[in-house]
Amino acid sequence: MDHISSSSYDVYFEHQAQLELKKLTSHNYYSSYFVLVDENTKQYCLEQFEALTSTSFSYICIEISSGEEYKNIDSCKQVWHILTENNADRKSLLINLGGGVLTDLGGFCAATYKRGIDFVNIPTTLLSMVDAAVGGKTGIDFQGLKNHIGVFCNARMTLVMSSFLETLDQRQINNGMAEMIKHGLIYDEPHFYEVIKDLNAFRKLIARSVYVKHRVVTEDPKEGGLRKILNFGHTLGHAIETYMMEERNKETLFHGEAIGIGMILEAYLSFKLNKLLERDLKLITKSILPLYDKVIFKAEDIKEILKLSLHDKKNKKGKVMFVLLEGIGKASYDIEVEKDFILEAFDYYQKV
Numbered sequence: 001m002d003h004i005s006s007s008s009y010d011v012y013f014e015h016q017a018q019l020e021l022k023k024l025t026s027h028n029y030y031s032s033y034f035v036l037v038d039e040n041t042k043q044y045c046l047e048q049f050e051a052l053t054s055t056s057f058s059y060i061c062i063e064i065s066s067g068e069e070y071k072n073i074d075s076c077k078q079v080w081h082i083l084t085e086n087n088a089d090r091k092s093l094l095i096n097l098g099g100g101v102l103t104d105l106g107g108f109c110a111a112t113y114k115r116g117i118d119f120v121n122i123p124t125t126l127l128s129m130v131d132a133a134v135g136g137k138t139g140i141d142f143q144g145l146k147n148h149i150g151v152f153c154n155a156r157m158t159l160v161m162s163s164f165l166e167t168l169d170q171r172q173i174n175n176g177m178a179e180m181i182k183h184g185l186i187y188d189e190p191h192f193y194e195v196i197k198d199l200n201a202f203r204k205l206i207a208r209s210v211y212v213k214h215r216v217v218t219e220d221p222k223e224g225g226l227r228k229i230l231n232f233g234h235t236l237g238h239a240i241e242t243y244m245m246e247e248r249n250k251e252t253l254f255h256g257e258a259i260g261i262g263m264i265l266e267a268y269l270s271f272k273l274n275k276l277l278e279r280d281l282k283l284i285t286k287s288i289l290p291l292y293d294k295v296i297f298k299a300e301d302i303k304e305i306l307k308l309s310l311h312d313k314k315n316k317k318g319k320v321m322f323v324l325l326e327g328i329g330k331a332s333y334d335i336e337v338e339k340d341f342i343l344e345a346f347d348y349y350q351k352v
């Protein structure tokens with residue numbers, strides 16, 4: 001697969017992505033071009049990016065600080081300030097060259113600058129390739145709440161080139177693997193088995209993973225129903241991620257690591273409450289556990305995580321709602337879960 005297309009966005013892969021980038025930068029489709037980087041993508045990706053653009057291409061570079069703690073309104077102000085100072089108009093283009101923090105924040109800045117300018121995502125982490133850079137969710141964190149402020153807005157196109165992954169360490173690769181595993185678990189059983197069969201062969205499975213996300217998002221762009229299944233592992237995973245960032249800082253978990261724990265917890269809930277076979281719970285646990293360091297949660301940690309999970313955007317009327325698996329490759333959503341089962345799930349994770 002070298003291309004996924006829908007009425008509102010396109011995703012190109014590998015060689016096809018290179019051709020599209022060359023085309024995009026050869027003609028003056030836009031009045032001016034801006035490229036958003038952080039200090040790491042400036043160091044590791046900008047040169048490769050430039051080598052793939054047309055020789056006549058000129059752009060203004062905007063640099064923000066890397067990391068989830070900078071996915072905030074101050075970084076947005078920096079971006080909007082530079083766009084304004086350089087007279088970016090509604091025909092300007094913002095190219096987001098980076099991981100999920102940068103594509104989320106850059107997308108949000110572009111979607112709101114002068115009521116919206118085009119942006120292109122060039123994801124440079126595995127997590128952003130298979131998840132963050134596709135699907136139209138943009139946004140920033142606010143007052144300790146993840147992705148609390150944002151808009152739905154699709155990138156004009158997303159260009160996925162796995163050569164950018166060369167400079168990522170194994171922890172970052174495993175971070176993205178969580179979302180690939182999730183795509184298989186919720187929608188595509190053969191994909192799950194392929195991903196776990198050889199964790200080093202992930203590159204050739206990136207496009208398939210994006211395709212799962214694309215199928216789900218196309219059916220339900222604004223998360224009225226089916227799209228919720230993409231949140232498998234995220235109800236508790238997001239709360240764990242936020243808690244570790246806020247309360248046990250310096251022990252910050254990567255997004256995929258928190259989602260990995262969330263998927264084990266929610267697979268346990270699926271076994272207890274939603275038809276998942278014990279055999280499959282064991283397989284899921286065995287596939288995810290070795291990818292990430294085990295986190296020890298004390299009773300007070302779990303209490304706070306439960307409180308945070310109430311802030312989840314998927315909840316209704318103060319009840320924590322879950323996406324649970326019916327089996328590998330099939331998920332159901334809007335399932336209310338009693339607190340005692342959640343405590344049991346933490347107990348399972350702790351002891352396994």
Ligand SMILES: NC(=O)c1ccc[n+]([C@@H]2O[C@H](COP(=O)([O-])OP(=O)(O)OC[C@H]3O[C@@H](n4cnc5c(N)ncnc54)[C@H](O)[C@@H]3O)[C@@H](O)[C@H]2O)c1
Nearest residue numbers: 040044066099100101102124125127131132137164167168
């Ligand atoms: N919009 C969505 O649908 C969606 C989906 C999933 C996750 N997200 C968001 O994505 C974010 C996490 O994304 P992430 O895991 O990519 O984190 P990230 O953007 O923080 O990138 C991880 C680190 O790798 C560095 N980096 C990026 N590319 C590199 C490269 N090629 N070589 C070396 N270093 C590189 C970055 O500077 C950063 O330090 C979270 O904020 C999460 O909320 C959004």
